[in-house]
Amino acid sequence: xxxxxxxxxxxxxxxxxxxxxxxxxxxxxxxxxxxxxxxxxxxxxxxxxxxxxxxxxxxxxxxxxxxxxxxxxxxxxxxxxxxxxxxxxxxxxxxxxxxxxxxxxxxxxxxxxxxxxxxxxxxxxxxxxxxxxxxxxxxxxxxxxxxxxxxxxxxxxxxxxxxxxxxxxxxxxxxxxxxxxxxxxxxxxxxxxxxxxxxxxxxxxxxxxxxxxxxxxxxxxxxxxxxxxxxxxxxxxxxxxxxxxxxxxxxxxxxxxxxxxxxxxxxxxxxxxxxxxxxxxxxxxxxxxxxxxxxxxxxxxxxxxxxxxxxxxxxxxxxxxxxxxxxxxxxxxxxxxxxxxxxxxxxxxxxxxxxxxxxxxxxxxxxxxxxxxxxxxxxxxxxxxxxxxxxxxxxxxxxxxxxxxxxxxxxxxxxxxxxxxxxxxxxxxxxxxxxxxxxxxxxxxxxxxxxxxxxxxxxxxxxxxxxxxxxxxxxxxxxxxxxxxxxxxxxxxxxxxxxxxxxxxxxxxxxxxxxxxxxxxxxxxxxxxxxxxxxxxxxxxxxxxxxxxxxxxxxxxxxxxxxxxxxxxxxxxxxxx
Numbered sequence: 001x002x003x004x005x006x007x008x009x010x011x012x013x014x015x016x017x018x019x020x021x022x023x024x025x026x027x028x029x030x031x032x033x034x035x036x037x038x039x040x041x042x043x044x045x046x047x048x049x050x051x052x053x054x055x056x057x058x059x060x061x062x063x064x065x066x067x068x069x070x071x072x073x074x075x076x077x078x079x080x081x082x083x084x085x086x087x088x089x090x091x092x093x094x095x096x097x098x099x100x101x102x103x104x105x106x107x108x109x110x111x112x113x114x115x116x117x118x119x120x121x122x123x124x125x126x127x128x129x130x131x132x133x134x135x136x137x138x139x140x141x142x143x144x145x146x147x148x149x150x151x152x153x154x155x156x157x158x159x160x161x162x163x164x165x166x167x168x169x170x171x172x173x174x175x176x177x178x179x180x181x182x183x184x185x186x187x188x189x190x191x192x193x194x195x196x197x198x199x200x201x202x203x204x205x206x207x208x209x210x211x212x213x214x215x216x217x218x219x220x221x222x223x224x225x226x227x228x229x230x231x232x233x234x235x236x237x238x239x240x241x242x243x244x245x246x247x248x249x250x251x252x253x254x255x256x257x258x259x260x261x262x263x264x265x266x267x268x269x270x271x272x273x274x275x276x277x278x279x280x281x282x283x284x285x286x287x288x289x290x291x292x293x294x295x296x297x298x299x300x301x302x303x304x305x306x307x308x309x310x311x312x313x314x315x316x317x318x319x320x321x322x323x324x325x326x327x328x329x330x331x332x333x334x335x336x337x338x339x340x341x342x343x344x345x346x347x348x349x350x351x352x353x354x355x356x357x358x359x360x361x362x363x364x365x366x367x368x369x370x371x372x373x374x375x376x377x378x379x380x381x382x383x384x385x386x387x388x389x390x391x392x393x394x395x396x397x398x399x400x401x402x403x404x405x406x407x408x409x410x411x412x413x414x415x416x417x418x419x420x421x422x423x424x425x426x427x428x429x430x431x432x433x434x435x436x437x438x439x440x441x442x443x444x445x446x447x448x449x450x451x452x453x454x455x456x457x458x459x460x461x462x463x464x465x466x467x468x469x470x471x472x473x474x475x476x477x478x479x480x481x482x483x484x485x486x487x488x489x490x491x492x493x494x495x496x497x498x499x500x501x502x503x504x505x506x507x508x509x510x511x512x513x514x515x516x517x518x519x520x521x522x523x524x525x526x527x528x529x530x531x532x533x534x535x536x537x538x539x540x541x542x543x544x545x546x547x548x549x550x551x552x553x554x555x556x557x558x559x560x561x562x563x564x565x566x567x568x569x570x571x572x573x574x575x576x577x
Contacts, residue, residue, distance in 0.1 A: 023124075023127050026121075026123055026127060027127070027131075030118070030131060052505060056505075056508050065143070065144050065147060065148075066147075068098075068148070069144075069147045069148045069150075069151045070151060072091050072094070072095065072148045072151055072152050072155070073148075073151030073152055073154050073155035074155060075087075075091060075155070076088060076091055076151075076152040076155040076156050076159075077154075077155030077156060077158050077159040078155075078159070079091075080155075080156050080159040080160050080263070080267070081159040081160075085260065085263060085264040085267065086260070088152075088259075088260045088263055089252075089256055089257055089259075089260035091152060092152075092174065092255075092256035092257075092259050092260055093256045095144075095145055095148045095149065095152070095174075095178070095256075096145075096178060096181075096255065096256050098144060098145070098148070099141045099142070099144055099145035099178050099181075099182055100141070100182065100185065102140050102141040102144045118131065119299075119300055119302060125296075125297060125300050128296070128300050129293055129296055129300075132296060133183065133289075137179070139182070141182050142178070142179050142182065145175055145178040145179070145182075146175045146178075146179075149171040149172070149174055149175040149178070150171070150175075152171055153167045153168045153170075153171040153172075156171075156263060160267060163263075163266040163267055166262070166263070166266035166274055167263065167266070169278065170259050170262045170263060170266070170274070170277070170278050170281070171259070173259075173278055173281045173282050173285065174255060174256075174259045174281055176282075176285050177255045177281050177282075177284050177285040177288065178255075180285050180288035180289045180292060181255075181284075181288045183288075183289075183292050184288045184289070184291045184292040184295075187292055187295045187296065187299075188291070188295055191295060253280070254284075255281045255284050255285075258277045258278075258280045258281045258284075259277070259281055261273075261277050262274050262277035262278050262281070265277060343423045343424070343427040343428065343431070344427050344430050344431040344434070345431075346431075347427070347428050347431035347432065348431040348434055348435060351431060351432055351435040352435065354410055355435065355439075385451055385452075385455055385456045385457060385458045385459075386458045386459055386462040387525075388451055388455075388458075389447065389448065389451050389458040389462065389463070389466060390458075390462065390466050390521070390525065392447045392450075392451065393443075393444055393447055393466050393469075393470055394514075394518050394521065396443040396444070396446075396447055397440060397443070397470060397473055397474070397514065398514055399443070400436060400439050400440045400443060400474075401436075401473065401474065401477040401481075401510055401513070401514055402506075402507065402510045403436055403439070403481075404433070404436050404474075404477050404478045404480075404481030404482065404485070404510075405477075405480070405481040405484045405485060405506040405507070405509070405510050406481075406484070406485055406489065406490050406492065406506060407429065407432045407433075407481065407482065407485040408485050408486070408489050408570065408574065409485075409489060409490050409491055409492035409574070410492050411574055412491060412574055412575070413574065413575045415570055415571065415574045415575065416571070416575065419567065419571075424560055425559045425560050425563045426556050426557070426559050426560055429482050429485075429556065429559055430556065433478045433482070433552075436474065436477075436478060437474060440470060440474050444466075444467065444470060448463065461534050461535070461537065461538060462534075462537065464538045464541070465524075465525075465537035465538045465540075465541045466521075466541075467541075468538060468541030468542050468544065468545045469517070469520075469521045469524075469541045469544060469545075471545040471548065471549075472517065472520075472541070472544035472545045472547065472548035473513075473514070473517040473548070474548075475545070475548030475549050475551060475552040476513055476517065476548050476551060476552070477510070477513055477514075478552055478555075479548075479551050479552045479554075479555040480509060480513060480555075481506075481510070482555060482556070482559060483555060483558075483562065484505075484506045484509065486559070486562050486563055486566050486570065487562070487566055487569070488505065488506055489569070489570055489573045489574055490506075490573070491573060491574050520544065524536065524537055524540045524541070525537065
């Protein structure tokens with residue numbers, strides 16, 4: 001960086017125009033900076049474990065997306081082979097929407113440093129935009145959409161080899177449009193979520209959307225209505241179908257529709273029509289990039305979207321401070337007013353406010369519940385309520401348990417207050433864990449109500465067994481998660497929509513703990529049914545819950561010493577800007 005800085009001073013002093021060599025020198029400096037930061041991060045405590053976690057999660061992620069990608073390629077080839085080109089648009093819309101859902105669930109690509117810090121250096125906007133685009137190329141959403149676009153092109157080529165060039169060209173342009181749409185969408189979502197009120201409104205919209213989807217699922221699912229709809233619902237469905245057919249010409253002008261039509265034009269031997277459709281998708285890609293760059297330019301000019309900046313901008317300066325205003329905090333800060341129950345209550349209240357304002361956590365809680373209700377409605381009458389309830393609880397806990405593995409991530413620089421205040425970290429973690437337990441209870445009650453409404457309620461014996469198993473799972477998850485929260489923290493910004501809540505290794509450990517707990521629960525369920533002794537389930541669940549409780553209480557006793565040993569790591573990770 002020093003060499004680049006000297007060159008810049010020399011070039012600026014000579015008043016010469018900016019050259020490509022200067023731009024290349026900046027890019028080389030940034031690449032070297034990323035490499036040195038990555039290499040030095042491995043020397044820090046927990047750095048190597050994060051690398052191992054990333055390496056272990058890559059095959060898991062590939063295993064999850066390879067199946068759907070192969071399915072998309074197979075279906076695309078089958079549609080082309082049978083001449084059903086109109087069905088390709090369904091696959092293209094699925095790829096388009098899946099890319100956005102993947103961005104919300106898995107987050108954008110992580111970076112070793114915040115690229116917004118580059119605006120303090122003599123970097124022009126064109127170079128800054130290129131760097132920001134490059135940083136997002138390896139995000140999970142882009143990997144999913146690009147891989148599915150590739151397999152779809154391969155499937156079309158296998159079915160119709162003579163249009164292989166057209167297939168790869170149009171699917172490549174479609175993948176580029178997907179990439180820029182995702183970048184455009186989330187940079188503007190981050191702008192909209194820069195205020196607390198906007199995050200609360202967005203959370204309400206997510207909840208409303210989820211409830212609306214479930215209303216449609218309950219109302220128009222033929223399995224639930226024994227293959228027949230009421231006259232009123234049939235009329236509504238017919239009206240919705242007519243609306244879709246009326247909107248088809250407009251949907252055909254969007255990237256998925258244009259891409260589907262370009263494949264048909266290539267097969268029919270109309271290269272001019274194919275070129276027009278592809279240019280239309282390319283025009284959308286350019287439009288998405290321009291909107292992305294518009295937001296990026298304001299960021300480049302130094303716009304600050306933090307809650308602190310917004311609060312300072314909106315709060316009028318106070319000219320007078322009374323003596324009573326100064327005395328009140330001093331009295332409240334007296335050590336005599338701190339005790340374990342008050343500490344737990346205060347931290348628990350803060351956790352509730354954080355939950356209410358954090359769209360990412362709320363989505364992680366609502367999304368599994370929506371999927372559970374959706375699939376439960378599909379399987380109603382085919383799968384017994386006992387097995388359905390047990391499977392649904394195990395799935396919904398996957399949205400709650402990972403939150404335990406980065407309990408301090410949202411504290412940021414506020415972690416210093418815990419170091420200075422006369423409180424025990426044991427009490428702080430108890431409050432945070434109580435919030436996790438409360439979320440798990442809400443999820444389990446919601447699942448029970450949904451399955452009861454959809455079909456028949458599960459047996460009381462199984463409900464007790466599942467609740468005890470869930471207690472064991474949460475106790476173990478909280479014990480391991482509290483330890484990982486201290487030894488491997490990760491700073492989380494609630495104003496950023498697509499950010500992972502935990503580190504890579506912590507996420508892998510969370511998955512492992514859930515799989516082990518699910519395996520133990522499945523083994524108990526199978527043994528009880530094999531020997532036809534249902535009482536085994538609650539007894540074994542009670543034993544597991546007691547074991548989990550003792551593991552959790554033992555881990556709580558080590559938290560204060562663990563925090564003292566890792567105080568520097570916590571401060572460095574959570575307080576950095």
